[in-house]
Amino acid sequence: MIKVEHLSKTLGDQKILNDISFEVATGEILVFLGPSGVGKTVLLKHLIGLLKPDCGSVIINGKDITKLSRVEQLKMRKDFGYLFQEGALYDFMNVFDNVAFPLREHTNLNYQQIRGRVREVLDMVDLDDVEAKMPSELSGGMKKRVGLARAIVLGAKILLCDEPTSGLDPIRSFDISNLIRQVAKKIGVTMVMTSHDVDNSFRIADRLAILNEGHIEVIGSQQDLLSNQHPFVKEFLKPEAV
Ligand SMILES: Nc1ncnc2c1ncn2[C@@H]1O[C@H](COP(=O)(O)OP(=O)(O)OP(=O)(O)O)[C@@H](O)[C@H]1O
Ligand SMILES: [Mg+2]
Numbered sequence: 241m242i243k244v245e246h247l248s249k250t251l252g253d254q255k256i257l258n259d260i261s262f263e264v265a266t267g268e269i270l271v272f273l274g275p276s277g278v279g280k281t282v283l284l285k286h287l288i289g290l291l292k293p294d295c296g297s298v299i300i301n302g303k304d305i306t307k308l309s310r311v312e313q314l315k316m317r318k319d320f321g322y323l324f325q326e327g328a329l330y331d332f333m334n335v336f337d338n339v340a341f342p343l344r345e346h347t348n349l350n351y352q353q354i355r356g357r358v359r360e361v362l363d364m365v366d367l368d369d370v371e372a373k374m375p376s377e378l379s380g381g382m383k384k385r386v387g388l389a390r391a392i393v394l395g396a397k398i399l400l401c402d403e404p405t406s407g408l409d410p411i412r413s414f415d416i417s418n419l420i421r422q423v424a425k426k427i428g429v430t431m432v433m434t435s436h437d438v439d440n441s442f443r444i445a446d447r448l449a450i451l452n453e454g455h456i457e458v459i460g461s462q463q464d465l466l467s468n469q470h471p472f473v474k475e476f477l478k479p480e481a482v
Contacts (some may be wrong), residue, residue, distance in 0.1 A: 241266040241430045242398065247286060247296030249279075256282050258454030260296070269424055269431045271441045273476070274451035280434035281325060283451070284400050287432060288320050289313045300398070318346055321396030321429070325403045327383045329375040329390075335362075336371035339390045346394060361389040364423055381412035388420065392427060399424060401433040405440050417443045438477055450476060 242264040249257040256279040264270045272280050285291040286298055289305050297304045305316060329338050339358045343349055349357065362371070365385040375383060384404055391399060404420055405413035417440035424431045435441045441448060442462050449459035450473055458468045465477060 241268075241301060242287065242432065243297075243299040244287070245297045245299070247283075247293045247298065249282060249286070249291065249293050251282065255454055257286075257293075260454075260456060262449060262456060262459060264430055264432060266430055267428055269421065269433065269444060269446045271433045271435055271445040271448045272451055273435055273438060273441055273448055275436060275476070278451045279454065280436075280451060281402055284402050284432065284434055287398075287400060288317060288322060318394060319397045321391030321394070321399045323384070323387045323391045323399070323401040323404055325406060325434075327375075327387050329383060329386055331375055333374075334371065335367075335373050335375070335378070335386050338375070338386060339393055342390060342394050357393060358389075361393045362386075364392070364426070365389045365419060379412075380408050381416055384408070384416050385419070388416075388423065392423065392429070395427075396429055399429040399431040401431065403434055403436070405435060405437045413437060413440050414443075417441075420444055452476075 245261050247257055247260045248255070260283065262270070272283060274280055282291060286293055289308070292306055298306055300316065305313065308316060330341070333341070336358055339361060340354050343354045343357060358371070365388050367382065367385050367389065370378065370382065375386070378386065401420060404416055408416065421444045433444065445462070447460060448462065448465055450457045450465065452472045457470055458465055458473050465473065468474070
């Protein structure tokens with residue numbers, strides 16, 4: 241479904257990504273772990289064409305998206321849901337309008353149909369009675385849920401989630417992590433996520449990868465990561481001292 245080959249990217253004078261290759265199977269959840277600033281968000285942006293690699297390819301369903309025209313890229317993006325790191329809800333729209341926005345932009349559904357679909361996805365993310373609320377009235381966890389609802393409302397085939405637990409307390413992080421896995425498996429999306437939250441990533445992922453200085457240090461199951469002997473990997477996975 242997703243195949244990245246020898247992708248490299250320099251931003252400014254910094255080589256952020258250096259010869260990255262990996263694959264994600266249909267329906268699989270792959271989580272990229274790594275410390276702040278390692279290039280997780282930059283990598284995710286390449287998967288949806290928001291950034292172009294200096295070299296290498298991003299193949300989605302057999303098509304190299306780095307070679308698509310602008311129009312083809314915009315069409316391709318409809319298959320993607322993107323949960324942004326900062327949430328990125330529109331502050332001036334209530335929850336209903338935020339979630340309805342992609343439907344109004346990209347479909348010809350009438351108001352009744354839009355209302356039905358918005359209720360359906362809000363229900364999927366366990367949100368009740370919030371349609372009329374403005375983003376400023378929501379807790380951090382609720383904002384993430386609304387962001388998730390908006391990301392899946394068009395029926396995404398690929399879901400990209402950037403740090404879904406960042407800024408949340410441990411209980412909310414635990415809850416949103418369980419919810420993301422549950423929703424992803426229910427709708428059958430292929431998902432790539434980034435995080436520096438090891439415990440919750442283990443909860444969500446089918447496979448995980450750890451980024452270090454521009455390359456993938458290890459990729460595999462939770463067990464593969466835990467048995468890896470590379471000092472960076474061992475240090476990164478070490479339970480936090482309390
Ligand atoms: N548009 C840009 N122009 C120049 N440098 C950039 C740009 N976007 C990101 N960077 C740099 O690339 C590096 C990786 O950034 P990125 O946002 O991918 O990190 P990250 O792993 O997502 O970190 P975090 O965990 O804090 O979200 C950083 O050094 C950042 O300053
Ligand atoms: Mg980031």
